[in-house]
Amino acid sequence: MAPASHDPGTTLITVAPTGAETAKADFPQLPTTLEELVETARRCEQAGAALIHVHLRDPGRGHRPTLDLGLLRETVAALREATDLVVQLSTGGSVHDPLEDRLRVLEAEPDSCSLTCGSVNFGDEVFLNPYPFMSRLYREARERQVVPEFELFDLGHVASLRRLLDEHGLPYGGRVHVDFVTGVPGGMPGTPQALLAGVAALPEEVTSWSATGIGRTHLPIAAAALAAGGHLRVGMEDNLMLARRRPVQHNAELVSRAAELARLLQRPPMSTTDARELLQVAGR
């Protein structure tokens, strides 16, 4: 594999604009229609994001989460048309989605997909990721030339990533990018201490890592990740408040703040070209 040529002094900013948990009725500024998602993607790219982590909603069914394949394909095409962002589809979906439907997401041929490395309590629910499912998703993503981003909600997920790498070798593209999702009720806490324990345990094959914190852990985890050499994920999937009593009005606000923080720490936002190189996504 060619050596990495991206600038190691820059920060990959991922935006996760929607998620599967917040109801549109409770938070109308959540982007749930294709038009809103594309507008969000454009503004977030301008603000410094290079990757978008996408969950879809069905406006015809109360903006509930959907894994409809036609809509997934349409969305990937629309985001590619409107932006240069790396398009990552969630294979996590919502806690209610069947595993088979989550696997089928790959058929929409995104640049990247999320791949959560284990089950985790998720508030009062369970986010289910049995090892055989992870293993199949890993293999099928490689067959389809989709770059996985390994989502780590807990320290045990780091151990399962080790098992995946041992059993299957490197993913498509040869790079191993992981994202710590901290602060989920039931997962690892959103503290610098927990994050750093996770970073210290990462397999040596990991070539880059990012982190996000749910809710009020959003900002401290971003600061800790930057200080420790990691990349950032922000967005309404993870956090709805910009500050006390100030709900986020647009995902671009969170991306702008992350970009400002990254610049302050002398690791400005990474370009979409460099993000493609970092992750070695296929040239679709």
Ligand code: KMH
């Ligand atoms: N919505 C969560 C149950 C992913 O996108 O891969 C799972 C999730 C992880 O958001």
Ligand code: ZN
């Ligand atoms: Zn997600």
